[in-house]
Amino acid sequence: EVQLVESGGGLVQPGGSLRLSCAASRFTFNDYWMAWVRQTPGKGLEWVASIKYDGSEMFYVDSVKGRFTISRDNAKYSLYLQMDSLRDADTAVYYCARDDRGPWPFDSWGQGTLVTVFS
């Protein structure tokens, strides 16, 4: 069974930075697109960013462009999300998700990591 384990969430002040990680296992990581999806009580589910299997293409939701960077290390079976210039509106549970072939639905998800931006 596919396993995705997020880490790196926590409390941060507005304007601060945080780096999320997702450790993947039990599948061939470099065969798949990967994504970050976040969820807030008020806005529901929101796709944040996607990255191609070889890291050559990235896509972002408009609200995080220029502030967030998605990356991956296929040798380490790891996905990352560098979040800079954080805002209150970025407070959410962040999920790592697997995307079979981009664009495609997310067939596996991690358990999520909570990011809270507070002043």
Next chain:
Amino acid sequence: DIQMTQSPSTLSTSVGDRVTITCRASQNINSWLAWYQQKPGKAPKLLIYKASNLESGVPSRFSGSGSGTQFTLTISSLQPDDFATYYCQQYHSYSYTFGQGTRLEVK
């Protein structure tokens, strides 16, 4: 961006009922539509992809239909494990968007 609108937001229902949830896209997305189930404190689970294709392991009481801008998720006979929140998602382009969710509650 493509907007996804689900209805209803909440549905009071009972075990054994036939349940239908509707999702409307703001523009034509062909059949690039997925449905997810989410339970409290858990990640979403993929149920249906490409509007009507059942994900492996998903019970056959779940079905999806539609194309273009109008889609439905149907649960033929609601089971106790099905009380959850359901989301539609379009993947017509890389700017994926989700519906706001439909919560099934016990009548």
